[in-house]
Amino acid sequence: MxxxxxxxxxxxxxxxxxxxxxxxxxxxxxxxxxxxxxxxxxxxxxxxxxxxxxxxxxxxxxxxxxxxxxxxxxxxxxxxxxxxxxxxxxxxxxxxxxxxxxxxxxxxxxxxxxxxxxxxxxxxxxxxxxxxxxxxxxxxxxxxxxxxxxxxxxxxxxxTVHGAGDHGFIALLVATAREKGVAGYVGDGANRWPAxxxxxxxxxxxxxxxxxxxxxxxxxxxEEGVPAREIAGAIGRGLGLPTVSIAPEDAEAHFGFLGRFFAADMPASNARTRQLLGWAPGGPTLLEDLDAGAYFRA
The missing domain is CATH 3.40.50.720 (NAD(P)-binding Rossmann-like Domain)
Known part of the structure; x- marks a missing residue:
């Protein structure tokens, strides 16, 4: 085509x-x-x-x-x-x-x-x-x-569509952690992000x-949904920074425009897509990319 x-x-x-x-x-x-x-x-x-x-x-x-x-x-x-x-x-x-x-x-x-x-x-x-x-x-x-x-x-x-070279939301969370000196998540961090x-x-x-x-x-x-606190934990490990909870009322001040979005719980299934397309994703998971240093290289 x-x-x-x-x-x-x-x-x-x-x-x-x-x-x-x-x-x-x-x-x-x-x-x-x-x-x-x-x-x-x-x-x-x-x-x-x-x-x-x-x-x-x-x-x-x-x-x-x-x-x-x-x-x-x-x-x-x-x-x-x-x-x-x-x-x-x-x-x-x-x-x-x-x-x-x-x-x-x-x-x-x-x-x-x-x-x-x-x-x-x-x-x-x-x-x-x-x-x-x-x-x-x-x-x-x-x-x-x-x-x-x-x-x-x-x-x-x-x-998050992740990988080495990404400048999207995960990269922005990493930049915020560098700036603030902590890797933060909102509230209890149980909210989930698909990846x-x-x-x-x-x-x-x-x-x-x-x-x-x-x-x-x-x-x-x-990935149906990665808990935000696990994302923050991987960022903290990668930067050698503590991982902390940010109160919901302080999320915007800490994360900027991303605060409300990072606090959202939005798990999503892919079962119908896999069946319909014969799609079998095999790339690294988000935490694997973070732990491999994809977002921390100069």
Whole structure:
């Protein structure tokens, strides 16, 4: 297949591009900068210059492809509305460009807020709808395109897609621990974060492109939920720092914007995804990556 990938030079996107190419697919990656374009070309992918604000370019990239994998996001945590509106506009543009074609549209999504007090699974509908909701309600928007001749699939990624070189949430927790002199968790630290190794996530994306039925929600999760206190403990071991509890009312002051998110309990199952795709993640666990020093190297 000729696959148009947004976010192709990002943390998950670059691994996905490698996996797609290794499986024999042709990849056209969206590149915002000269450096991103060069990195994609070096991987063997074709390059389309543009960004999420270039809606005409997104539409053209989708129209020229056999399928679309949308992984890009502005990730503006200071002004989340900017990211949410851009995400919704991008998904709508891609969906409109593919309408009536029957071609796949895979859209990145998250796991936060899916279930309260239980393990979320792939049958849980996202509670977020409309342009003012998180990610602009893009997951449900994408799935609605099944009624418009598109083959949509929601890709729900674990909050930590880990591995050496990651600059995401775990890296931010490590940086906070260095700054504060302690490795913290919120409250009793019993809340759980799902996790997946980067290479396993990339494989799940490629298998979803090849096998997932229209309207499917895929959980790119290899570990159902790692307790936050165990994550903090591994960070403390890696940095030689004490591990301490941070009171919930002090979480934002200690962790910044990540405080509320790190306190969330969001375990998620992957049983349906494994069965549907024949996916068998085999990468290191999150604690194995931490204990191997993946997040502590200079």
């Amino acid at each position: 000729r696959v148009f990938v947004t976010g192709a030079s990002g943390w998950i996107g670059s691994a996905t591009v490698d996996d797609l190419l290794a499986a024999g697919h042709e990849v056209v990656g969206l590149a915002r900068s000269d450096a991103s374009a060069a990195a994609l070309a070096a991987r063997g992918a074709q390059v389309r210059r543009g960004d999420l604000d270039d809606l005409d370019g997104l539409a053209a990239g989708a129209a020229d492809a056999d399928g679309v994998i949308h992984l890009a996001n502005k990730h503006d945590f200071v002004h989340p509305g900017v990211s949410d509106r851009a995400e919704r506009a991008a998904v709508q543009t891609l969906g409109d460009a593919l309408a009536g074609s029957g071609r796949p549209l895979l859209v990145a999504a998250g796991l936060a807020g899916l279930a309260e007090g239980r393990i979320a699974d792939e049958e849980d509908r996202s509670p977020f709808d409309g342009p003012d909701s998180p990610r602009g309600g893009s997951e449900n928007l994408a799935l609605e395109y099944a009624g418009h001749g598109v083959h949509p699939v929601a890709l729900r990624f674990a909050p 997946v190794h980067r290479t396993d996530a990339a494989q799940a994306v490629r298998l979803a492109l090849e096998k997932a039925p229209a309207g499917t929600r895929i959980h790119a999760v290899s």
